[in-house]
Amino acid sequence: MRADIFCRVVDNYGDIGVCWRLARRLAQVPGWRPRLWVDDLRAFARIQPGLDPEQARQQCLGIDIVHWTPAPPADLTPGDVVIEAFACDPPDAFLAAMRQAHPVWINLEYLSAEAWIESCHGLPSQRPDGLVKHFYFPGFTPATGGLLREPGLSAERDALQASPEQQESVLRALGVPPDALSRRRDGARLVSLFCYPDAPVDALASALAADPRPTVLLAPEGVAPSLEAACAAPGRPTLVRLPFVSQPDFDRLLWCADLNFVRGEDSFVRAAWAARPLVWQIYPQHDQVHLDKLEAWLARYPATEGARALIRAWNQPDSPQALGPALATALEPEAWQAWARAARDWDAAQADRPDLAENLAAFCAELAKKR
The missing domain is CATH 3.40.50.2000 (Glycogen Phosphorylase B;)
Incomplete structure (x- = not known):
């Protein structure tokens, strides 16, 4: 499963902190190859030594990193899964390519302990262009996506x-x-x-x-x-x-x-x-x-x-x-x-519960079967 993760750094380091952990954790899931798009590489470099904020494309810890700019590289086509963190829509050119490829599209939501997220977790949103986005909520109960946690x-x-x-x-x-x-x-x-x-x-x-x-x-x-x-x-x-x-x-x-x-x-x-x-x-x-x-x-x-x-x-x-x-x-x-x-x-x-990456990988695999 090739996965594109989109991260827009809105405030400080929380957005990139979550996305970088998710990318590294998904890279540990057998068969998954994540690629991380980040609009602010300088914030990223504060928490990841060795990252070059001047490079448009690079590898870090074996993961492809792309500087997310208004005009993304035309040769980078969507993978099997597209994960937008916290409702940051992918760029228009990439969305156009998604309409051809129809990847599994996930909106990774903010973490919450509120009870209402259980009824919204995993729900689809059908768009007029034929794409379907699913809302995925991290959380503290089995009815949510769980929390990021590495093996060992x-x-x-x-x-x-x-x-x-x-x-x-x-x-x-x-x-x-x-x-x-x-x-x-x-x-x-x-x-x-x-x-x-x-x-x-x-x-x-x-x-x-x-x-x-x-x-x-x-x-x-x-x-x-x-x-x-x-x-x-x-x-x-x-x-x-x-x-x-x-x-x-x-x-x-x-x-x-x-x-x-x-x-x-x-x-x-x-x-x-x-x-x-x-x-x-x-x-x-x-x-x-x-x-x-x-x-x-x-x-x-x-x-x-x-x-x-x-x-x-x-x-x-x-x-x-x-x-x-x-x-x-x-x-x-x-x-x-x-x-x-x-x-x-x-x-x-x-x-004791499966972690967010395990749950998300299983959820995406099920959706991919129905494409």
Whole structure:
């Protein structure tokens, strides 16, 4: 199955993060050969070392990469499957070729825990030109497409989390300096932070400073620029800035951390696979509709009420005063242990199901039989 995946980078790195993981995962499915079209190769290069943002066509990790421009190369015809990520229609010239080839056409939707997606998952949309597009929803239940997860991920994660020496080696390679590693060995909590610009990071730094256990705070370069000032006072978290790294290295970072603050879709799913407590900042939308989506996930996430309160407070940047008490409650020893157990239970329950790529490959194979 030759598959074309189209990715339009709308905001930051979430779109390309999901699409690049999907391309690499589909390449592991027997008989599948994905090709990834990306309109912003510079954003792509931030998370994939070795990618050349100046090249119109290249290979990376054995996968064909095409720079998606208004005039795509005429010699690139549609494969057996066309996957548009998050409703980004392929270019007109490519659509014209699709009308001749009639590939399986998938609109990969955003991840949601809302119940309504189960009734829409897999539904077709017949177009006037004869093409049919099917809507495919990632999700947390067997009635959805599932979550992206690579074979052997749990075993690799468990091996790293069982070895403090390997963890320190990973962190050192990622750029964590010796003094921060020493503080971690002495018992400091390791917290990773990846957030949107409106996250209440100043309140977070104050709340972590009030916790009896010291904190080493890891954040990517350029994210939450006010952290330097917020962490400057004595007793505040030790802030370490890290460069953007490849996706496998980002996974290992999440595995090493005790607590992960993540944003959007890609880093959220990867933090879930870390089997560690996570705080999700959902992508903000008009009229606060994103908070309904957050509540739908919280209804499924088996965390303590204190952890839920912390996650809600993190998603209410206009009310930062709620963050400190919520964090203090969530980090109390008994509550923290219960949250850690819930994170492991959540990981195990989701890992029992087929992953998104397996489900999608099977769905496309069935549709291909009917063409």
